[in-house]
Amino acid sequence: MIITSAKPLEEILEILKDEDDIFIIGCNVCAAKLKTGGEPEVLDMCRRLEEHGKHVLGWALPTAACSIRSYESLVEKNEKIKEAHCVLVMGCGSGVSATANVVDLPVYGSNNTLSLGGSSSGKLLSNQCIMCGDCTVGEFGGLCPKSQCPKGLLNGPCGGSVAGKCEVNREDDCIWALIYERLKKINRLDLLYVIHAPKEHAFK
Amino acid sequence: MLFNFREKLNSSKFLVTAEISPPKGTNVSAPLEDASQLKGLADALNVTDNQCSIMHMSSLAFSKLLLDEGHEVIMQLTCRDRNRIGLQSDLLGAYALGLRNVCVMTGDFPSCGDHPGSKPVYDLDSVQLLELVRKLDKGIDLAGNKLDGGTCFCMGAVSGINPQEVLQLIKLEKKVGCGADFIQTQAVYDVGMFEEFVESTAHLDVPILAGLIPLKSLRMAEYMNEHISGIHVPEEVLSRLKTASDPVEEGLSIASGTIKELTKLCRGVHIMPIGSHKNTPRLLSMAGISPK
Ligand code: SF4
Numbered sequence: 394m395i396i397t398s399a400k401p402l403e404e405i406l407e408i409l410k411d412e413d414d415i416f417i418i419g420c421n422v423c424a425a426k427l428k429t430g431g432e433p434e435v436l437d438m439c440r441r442l443e444e445h446g447k448h449v450l451g452w453a454l455p456t457a458a459c460s461i462r463s464y465e466s467l468v469e470k471n472e473k474i475k476e477a478h479c480v481l482v483m484g485c486g487s488g489v490s491a492t493a494n495v496v497d498l499p500v501y502g503s504n505n506t507l508s509l510g511g512s513s514s515g516k517l518l519s520n521q522c523i524m525c526g527d528c529t530v531g532e533f534g535g536l537c538p539k540s541q542c543p544k545g546l547l548n549g550p551c552g553g554s555v556a557g558k559c560e561v562n563r564e565d566d567c568i569w570a571l572i573y574e575r576l577k578k579i580n581r582l583d584l585l586y587v588i589h590a591p592k593e594h595a596f597k
Numbered sequence: 598m599l600f601n602f603r604e605k606l607n608s609s610k611f612l613v614t615a616e617i618s619p620p621k622g623t624n625v626s627a628p629l630e631d632a633s634q635l636k637g638l639a640d641a642l643n644v645t646d647n648q649c650s651i652m653h654m655s656s657l658a659f660s661k662l663l664l665d666e667g668h669e670v671i672m673q674l675t676c677r678d679r680n681r682i683g684l685q686s687d688l689l690g691a692y693a694l695g696l697r698n699v700c701v702m703t704g705d706f707p708s709c710g711d712h713p714g715s716k717p718v719y720d721l722d723s724v725q726l727l728e729l730v731r732k733l734d735k736g737i738d739l740a741g742n743k744l745d746g747g748t749c750f751c752m753g754a755v756s757g758i759n760p761q762e763v764l765q766l767i768k769l770e771k772k773v774g775c776g777a778d779f780i781q782t783q784a785v786y787d788v789g790m791f792e793e794f795v796e797s798t799a800h801l802d803v804p805i806l807a808g809l810i811p812l813k814s815l816r817m818a819e820y821m822n823e824h825i826s827g828i829h830v831p832e833e834v835l836s837r838l839k840t841a842s843d844p845v846e847e848g849l850s851i852a853s854g855t856i857k858e859l860t861k862l863c864r865g866v867h868i869m870p871i872g873s874h875k876n877t878p879r880l881l882s883m884a885g886i887s888p889k
């Protein structure tokens with residue numbers, strides 16, 4: 394799941410200050426789950442923009458904003474898009490870009506995209522993976538330090554890790570403390586001694 | 598006569614290193630003046646690399662200026678601001694300019710400094726950076742390309758001192774495994790704890806220089822306890838500062854006592870005062886360390 398947060402309305406109004414006749418596209422997967430782009434949020438955005446003098450011509454809610462088949466498929470959902478002068482996508486950054494691929498109008502995003510996360514036992518999990526393209530998560534018992542340590546350290550914690558908490562935000566656990574607990578649980582503490590090579594980054 | 602830092606590490610002498618921060622700006626007179634007080638006292642000066650993520654003149658440039666003044670210099674290098682290309686080219690440049698000692702570390706996260714929105718790099722971590730330095734020493738770069746002239750660095754790393762932090766100890770073991778020639782530690786206030794740390798790392802056989810930050814007030818000590826990672830100022834030290842009529846003087850007396858005990862435990866001290874080195878010469882003389 395892509396973790397997003399809604400931009401404040403003032404910022405959205407600033408982005409749209411020279412625009413009118415807006416068409417809104419929500420996202421019924423991640424953004425709906427996080428309440429940043431599901432139907433209730435789309436309807437609320439329509440209302441708030443109208444209150445600020447903007448004309449919202451219509452909206453559509455594709456299954457996922459990041460996988461829109463074609464412009465025609467959007468027209469099928471709501472013909473009003475044909476009259477629109479711009480599109481506001483209430484999904485993640487990928488949803489905005491995917492929409493721009495099929496719509497020849499200015500396309501804007503209403504959210505900030507924060508991380509690739511997930512949820513388990515009702516708890517939101519952020520930064521589960523930064524898609525480094527060179528996956529070695531198994532060498533850490535399944536918890537990724539590349540994504541969950543703000544410094545992406547592969548060979549153990551930095552000096553700022555104290556009593557299992559992270560120097561960057563003392564409320565957060567240091568991922569290395571969690572990796573230690575996990576490796577202990579699965580009887581693989583030996584993995585802590587492995588010297589991990591730098592990641593091979595590539596634009597894919 | 599012992600000359601360079603590597604030779605000194607190989608001797609039996611109790612070593613003194615001291616930290617100097619480059620200026621925030623281009624006026625180098627104050628830090629050069631500060632360093633000049635340590636001539637003949639410090640065996641080498643560590644030059645910080647944008648310490649606490651606060652932007653300063655580059656460690657490389659200021660290290661060279663100190664070298665020109667006749668100091669033995671340890672250039673600090675963090676993983677925070679440069680990718681592997683930047684790190685390697687700076688290391689080659691440093692070597693060509695005559696710098697022979699480096700001390701590598703992860704580096705504080707940018708959010709704690711004065712450019713909190715800057716992009717954190719950390720392309721390599723400190724263990725990988727040590728491995729990289731060793732490669733340059735062998736005349737090849739990280740990608741395996743042959744260099745036209747390699748380096749021969751005396752290479753240090755840093756460590757916390759809490760013997761309970763198992764992961765930190767394992768990381769230290771990795772650093773030594775990658776060939777670290779010396780270790781400089783976080784500030785020591787609790788000599789008992791440091792002694793345990795030394796015992797738990799005895800098998801590593803690496804020279805350890807204990808960090809030292811002279812306390813200046815009770816407030817400073819309490820601040821360190823609350824905010825500085827892994828630092829533990831014991832109750833006894835706090836109460837000495839509390840009752841002292843001159844806390845700065847008391848801080849120096851505490852620090853000199855610590856140095857005397859450290860001479861029995863490790864290879865040297867690494868002095869990192871808050872502010873200038875004004876009191877460092879006196880501190881060393883109080884601890885019985887005389888200029889050479
Ligand atoms: S190593 Fe971590 S960041 Fe890279 S792909 Fe695997 S989980 Fe994602």
Ligand code: SF4
Pocket residue numbers: 541542543544545546549550551552553554555558559560561566567568569
């Ligand atoms: S405290 Fe742990 S999670 Fe935080 S930056 Fe350091 S190593 Fe990474």
